[in-house]
Amino acid sequence: MSYVKVVEGSEAVAFAVKACRPQVISAYPISPQTHIVERLAQMRADGELDAEYVRVESEFSAASVISGGSAAGSRSYTASSSQGLLLMTEVLYASVGLRLPFVITGVNRAISAPISIQVDHQDTMSLRDSGVIQIYVESSQEAYDTHIASFKIAEDPGILLPVMVCMDGWILTHSYERVSFMEQAEVDRFLPPFKPPNFLDEKNPKTWGSYAEDNVLMEFKYSIQKAMLYGKRRIKEIFSELSKITGRDHGGLIEAYRTEGAEVILVALGSMAGTIKDAVDRLRSEGKPVGLVKIRCYRPFPHEDIWEAIKGARVVAVMEADFSMGSEGAVGMDLKAKVCGRPGAPLVLDFITGLGGREVNQQTVEEVVAEAQKALNKELPPAESYWVGLDPSIIP
Amino acid sequence: MKITVGAVVQGKSSLAYKTGNWRDQKPVLDIDRCKTCGQCEEVCPDNAVHVIDEVYVIDYDFCKGCGLCAYECPAQAIEMVKEEK
Numbered sequence: 001m002s003y004v005k006v007v008e009g010s011e012a013v014a015f016a017v018k019a020c021r022p023q024v025i026s027a028y029p030i031s032p033q034t035h036i037v038e039r040l041a042q043m044r045a046d047g048e049l050d051a052e053y054v055r056v057e058s059e060f061s062a063a064s065v066i067s068g069g070s071a072a073g074s075r076s077y078t079a080s081s082s083q084g085l086l087l088m089t090e091v092l093y094a095s096v097g098l099r100l101p102f103v104i105t106g107v108n109r110a111i112s113a114p115i116s117i118q119v120d121h122q123d124t125m126s127l128r129d130s131g132v133i134q135i136y137v138e139s140s141q142e143a144y145d146t147h148i149a150s151f152k153i154a155e156d157p158g159i160l161l162p163v164m165v166c167m168d169g170w171i172l173t174h175s176y177e178r179v180s181f182m183e184q185a186e187v188d189r190f191l192p193p194f195k196p197p198n199f200l201d202e203k204n205p206k207t208w209g210s211y212a213e214d215n216v217l218m219e220f221k222y223s224i225q226k227a228m229l230y231g232k233r234r235i236k237e238i239f240s241e242l243s244k245i246t247g248r249d250h251g252g253l254i255e256a257y258r259t260e261g262a263e264v265i266l267v268a269l270g271s272m273a274g275t276i277k278d279a280v281d282r283l284r285s286e287g288k289p290v291g292l293v294k295i296r297c298y299r300p301f302p303h304e305d306i307w308e309a310i311k312g313a314r315v316v317a318v319m320e321a322d323f324s325m326g327s328e329g330a331v332g333m334d335l336k337a338k339v340c341g342r343p344g345a346p347l348v349l350d351f352i353t354g355l356g357g358r359e360v361n362q363q364t365v366e367e368v369v370a371e372a373q374k375a376l377n378k379e380l381p382p383a384e385s386y387w388v389g390l391d392p393s394i395i396p
Numbered sequence: 397m398k399i400t401v402g403a404v405v406q407g408k409s410s411l412a413y414k415t416g417n418w419r420d421q422k423p424v425l426d427i428d429r430c431k432t433c434g435q436c437e438e439v440c441p442d443n444a445v446h447v448i449d450e451v452y453v454i455d456y457d458f459c460k461g462c463g464l465c466a467y468e469c470p471a472q473a474i475e476m477v478k479e480e481k
Contacts, residue, residue, distance in 0.1 A: 212403060
């Protein structure tokens with residue numbers, strides 16, 4: 001039977017990874033991810049974890065080691081943050097093309113310069129086009145459950161893509177929460193050993209990722225998109241299969257929270273969703289019809305499910321902690337691309353919040369809801385994105 | 397031919413993938429000047445020079461036109477000419 005412990009978010013992840021019986025783990029320290037790989041190192045040193053634990057000299061190597069590990073047929077894992085994830089970028093794109101199903105925890109942190117170790121989503125968002133599946137989590141419990149689901153998602157024969165579990169630095173990784181753990185036997189039944197269709201084998205040599213001419217490259221790229229599209233259905237099935245074992249349901253590709261009859265629907269990812277849920281409860285108790293769509297799976301982008309949840313609303317306000325410089329927030333862009341133009345589509349507004357760890361509290365949510373209502377009354381000047389709490393007086 | 401998941405192909409299958417169309421310059425061997433010393437066969441990075449009936453022959457299915465053979469040929473029997481497609 002499962003058991004409950006109060007643990008640090010990083011430790012919850014380390015326990016989830018250990019339960020998935022990884023065979024190769026690479027580690028390079030960067031805050032706020034470090035506690036995860038430290039805890040895994042401790043487990044390895046204590047003889048509780050039977051994995052090759054490779055300390056590397058950069059995140060480029062950390063990604064390369066799990067890429068090689070996965071190609072050799074081993075279940076592989078690493079974690080990183082911020083600049084570390086950016087340094088992995090080239091390897092991640094290549095691993096997607098080679099269809100290597102490892103799992104990475106992307107512990108969210110702002111990107112330099114100026115240097116900041118605080119949370120925002122700019123790091124993982126800048127990997128959104130790579131073909132790595134991205135799942136954002138709201139709590140340590142959801143982080144634990146999602147990591148266990150992630151290996152199964154990644155290794156599904158119809159998917160075979162890396163999965164990144166995106167988890168807010170500090171807010172989740174360094175706070176202590178009550179987490180319910182699965183029994184090892186339950187995890188083993190849910191997640192059978194990794195058996196890839198191809199693996200590096202000296203007795204049966206194969207060539208990996210050799211040159212592709214223009215007559216086939218588009219087909220290779222489309223096959224990744226095909227895996228992503230199939231993933232939308234399969235990820236939901238895997239989540240629900242796990243829910244049946246754990247009794248915990250975090251939703252499918254999205255979680256629609258009190259969206260029925262909502263006039264204003266907020267859209268958010270990660271731990272911010274928890275704050276917004278409390279704000280929604282308060283606004284609802286005051287009779288304001290407000291709801292939330294939490295995007296769990298960001299890539300593949302579940303626009304069909306989002307549409308079902310938001311189609312009755314008058315305005316959708318995205319609250320996101322990232323920005324595509326020269327344009328607008330990434331999630332806002334995705335939603336506008338998929339929603340605007342559909343008959344009866346709500347107005348979509350994009351609010352940039354929480355960059356570099358700037359606090360997003362209930363007051364922030366209420367400000368955004370007030371702005372959204374102003375927009376409904378045509379009192380809000382149109383803009384691509386609204387930067388919440390911005391102080392223009394200090395900008396040169 | 398179907399593409400494969402992860403661009404993984406069976407070993408020893410390279411003969412099926414003709415790569416000579418990468419070439420923009422083509423080595424042309426003048427067999428009257430050729431001393432059959434074998435330097436071109438030695439230096440060819442693609443193993444695209446073969447000896448057939450004691451005559452050196454360039455395999456244009458795989459020659460990528462790098463020009464090493466022409467550069468090394470002591471008898472100057474190989475000339476690089478523009479590839480016409």
